[in-house]
Amino acid sequence: MSDTRNDYRILVAEHAVSLLENIVRARRIPIPVNWHEVEALVSELRSLIVRIKYSFIPPTMLAGSEEVERVREYAGKLAKTLLSKERLAGAKLDSKTRMAIAEARYALRTLYGLGYRLSLGDENDALHAVDIECVEVLTITKHPSAEKLFVTRARGVLGYTIVTNLPDVRKGELRAAAILPPREFYGEISEAMYCSGPLNTDVCKPGRRPPANLIDRGSVEAVIYNIVGRKAR
Numbered sequence: 394m395s396d397t398r399n400d401y402r403i404l405v406a407e408h409a410v411s412l413l414e415n416i417v418r419a420r421r422i423p424i425p426v427n428w429h430e431v432e433a434l435v436s437e438l439r440s441l442i443v444r445i446k447y448s449f450i451p452p453t454m455l456a457g458s459e460e461v462e463r464v465r466e467y468a469g470k471l472a473k474t475l476l477s478k479e480r481l482a483g484a485k486l487d488s489k490t491r492m493a494i495a496e497a498r499y500a501l502r503t504l505y506g507l508g509y510r511l512s513l514g515d516e517n518d519a520l521h522a523v524d525i526e527c528v529e530v531l532t533i534t535k536h537p538s539a540e541k542l543f544v545t546r547a548r549g550v551l552g553y554t555i556v557t558n559l560p561d562v563r564k565g566e567l568r569a570a571a572i573l574p575p576r577e578f579y580g581e582i583s584e585a586m587y588c589s590g591p592l593n594t595d596v597c598k599p600g601r602r603p604p605a606n607l608i609d610r611g612s613v614e615a616v617i618y619n620i621v622g623r624k625a626r
Contacts, residue, residue: 394450395449397445397446397447397448397449397450397452398446398447399517400517401521401617401621402452402521402522403446404620404621405503405522405617405621406445406504407442408621409499409500409501409503409504410435410438412574413435413438413497413500414435416475416497417432421490422493422494422497423485424477424484425480425483426474426475431474434470434471435471437467438464438467438504441463442464444460445461445464452514452515453512453514456508456512457508461508462508464504464507464508465505465508467504468502471501472505475497475501476498481494491582492575492577495575495584498575502524503572510522510524519613522617522620523571523572523573523613524571524602525572525588525603525613526549526569526599526601526602526603527567527568527569527599527600528547528555528568528569528570529548529549530545530562530563530564530565530566531546531548532546533563533564537579537580537581542556542558542578543558543560545557547585548599550600553585554583555583555587556578556582556583557583557586557587561590562587563591567591567594568587568591569587569588569592569603570586571608571613573585573586586612588608588609589607592607
């Protein structure tokens, strides 16, 4: 029996559902959808995560369960509804809307990938709580409103805007990036955090999860502990 009540992967998924509930309740993405149907799907997600949390089934067994597969299915449906390019094309993309879209994107990706992260092992490792992937740095510019920050674009599974204070990030590098709840830095929304130095192509393929020993564990764990309301070990 496993203590799934305290598994970081499940607690982070629970937080992701809370983000979705906030977005849907306040209609923070101004697009023409049936919000009652959206609310019903998010409610189903909440129920599924609660069942997973109190299942006490080893994570590697949970990974292939019907509940986890349904989480993936509902997250996919919500992504097609809330993040449709056609619907978003007609939305007024002010700063609040852009943040809501970024939060929905993070939350739905986190829920969609829950099964994969559960399959990483039965150990309750905070590093497994979020998606971490190799990305290629595409562009780097100085932050227009913060002297010590840089706005970068990187590509892994998807494209990301990453605001960083690392002065040694270079265009064309491969680095590990943790996909985290978006944060706004003086008007620029950051969707991830670099969590390694430059990596070689033999260990870092864009879109793939890098080996754990190459990841800056402390920086990722600090964010995870903050998300789930736990003190650092």
